[in-house]
Amino acid sequence: MDEKQREPFVAAMTAIMGKASVLHRYEDLLAYECDGYTIHKGIPGAVLFPANTGEVAAAVAYMHKHKIPFIPRGAGTGLSGGATALNGEVVISLVRMNKLLSVDYLNRKAVVQPGFINLKLSNSISTKGYYYAPDPSSQASCTIGGNVGENAGGAHCLKYGVTTNHVLGLELVLPNGEIVRLGGVPDAPGYDLLGVLTGSEGTMGIVTEITVRILKKPQGVKTVLALYDDVNDASLTVSDIIAAGIVPAALEMMDNTAIEGVESGNYPVGYPRDLGAVLIVEVDGIEAGLQHQIDQVLEVCRKYGVREVRQAADAQERARWWANRKTAFGAMGTISPDYLVQDGVIPRSTLPQVLAKVSEISAKYGLRIANVFHAGDGNLHPLILFDSRVPGEKENAVKAGSEVLKACADVGGSITGEHGVGIEKMEDMRFILSDEEIRVQIGLRQVFNGENLCNPDKIFPKPARCVEVKQYVASSRES
Structure with missing residues (x-):
């Protein structure tokens, strides 16, 4: 937004949503210079706090008319720079739509605004025996609108799926200010636009209302903790548990460096510091069959030289284990001034191979890498530890992260499972998509966001020039 646009823009937004809902002074905007991905930062042109769908639509219609780019934002917990305004875009914060x-218990669904906190939904319906399954590690602070944007997962996505598996309907403000409703009818004919929009990272419109599936709490839950001297033994255990026909609700792993971090954090468990890896395996369902599954898990763990394996004695011990695991990212701040979180996906069977490659990359750049991840579905979260005060370390962390993603792609995996692409992984999309495929994806985005005003220039790199040259040469030969 240029200076000529600023004064009338602020006046128009103030008329729509009130003075207290429009930030435009530099010192106020600083707090919105990035999300959880801090490598790149940018000051937005303004930050808006609409209170309802009508205010969002009115603001977007104005910006569409005046060709002002804008970015939807949730709690700012995203880890790929999706909510960062690199070129002075206006940020539309949805935290007041909370x-x-x-809640419809009979039909097992709830309707929330996008700023509603993930964990708050489960807490709000727990007394009736229900909960919301997607459980990102940031669930105590992240919003369900943000979860829809990134298609967030969580520890229990192995059995219950990620956000897209629980979204039943959306209300959406299109980039021109029009309001549409999608889904809400079971098995509706036509294109699966809910699937297209969930995970679109705010590039196709602004979600202002979400209908989600809620689940009945399982009758029973049992959790196992397994301690290993060797991370490869833990990796082999993961594959063997699934091969045995067991589908845990969660199957998590932390390596030695990650253990050092969590044991220095706010929720230490007492893990020995010389451990190679820790596995947390959780099963749930009908109480009568759970102990048999646990016995099978224990048997598999013992096949692979486990140092110690035990079942949680009670709900309090289980809660301690999970608090330790779910605060792992933040706990890395106790052992490193800075860290970069990656988010690759691999086939479970390639865990030993890829973790060995991650270790090579760590040695190559002289940076420690802590591995803490959803092992059951192969969703890796390598945390690359660095000190931005040391010249070159930040740049090497970014290079190391890209090489980790390349290693994931090389074994048939993906460059993201739940954190999204944003600005962080745009060029890394070339590891998994050809230029033709990138063109198709961009073409789909343009159907919704033809003028590229809504979260512009995120997710996809520009297709390589060489493809255009090849097409020109080929057409010349044919003629």
């Missing part, structure tokens, strides 16, 4: 609008 209501639980309705």
Whole structure:
């Protein structure tokens, strides 16, 4: 937004949503210079706090008319720079749209505004015996609108799936200010636009209302902790548990460096510091069959030289284990001034191979890498530890992260499982998509966001020039 646009823009937004809902002074905007991905930062042109769908639509219609780019933002916990305004875009913060609008227990669904906190939904319906399954590690602070944007997962996504598996309907403000409703009808004919929009990272519109599936709490839950001297033994255990026909609700792993971090954090468990890896295996369902599954898990763990394996004695011990695991990212701050979180996906069977490659990359750049991840579905979260005060370390962390993603792609995996692409992994999309495929994806985005005003220039790199040259040469030969 240029200076000629600023004064009338602020006046128009103030008229729509009130003075207290429009930030435009530099010192106020600093707090919104990035999300959880801090490598790149940018000051937005303004930050808006609409209170309802009508205010969002009115603001977007104005910006569409005046060709002002804008970015939707949730709690700012995203880890790929998706909510960062690199070129002075206006940020539309949805944190004030934070209501639980309705709950239908009979049909097992709830309707929330995008700023509603993930964990708050489960807490709000727990007394009736229900919960919301997607459980990102940041669930105590991240919003469900943000979860829809990134298609967030969590520890229990192995059995229950990620956000897209629980979204039943959306209300959406299109980039021109129009309001549409999608989904809400079971098995509706036509294109799966809910699937297209969930995980689109705010590039196709602004979600203002979400209908989600809620689940009945399982009758029973049992959790196992397994301690290993060798991370390869832990990796082999993961594959063998699934091969045995067991589908845990969660199957998590932390390596030695990650253990050092969590044991220095706020929720230490007492893990020995010389451990190679820790596995947390959780099963849930009908109480009568759970102990048999646990016995099978224990048997598999013992096949692979486990140092110690035990079942949680009670709910309090289980809660301690999970608090330790779910605060792992933040706990890395106790052992490193800075860290970069990656988010690759691999086939479970390639865990030993890829973790060995991650170790090579760590040695190559002289940077420690802590591995803490959803092992059951092969969703890796290598945390690359660095000190931005040391010249070159930040740049090497970025290079190391890209090489880790390349290693994931090389074994048939992906460059993201739940954190999204944003600005961080745009060029890394070339590891998994050809230029033709990138063109198709961009073409789909343009159907919704033809003028590239809504979260512009995120997710996809520009297709390589060489493809255009090849097409020109080929057409010349044919003629």
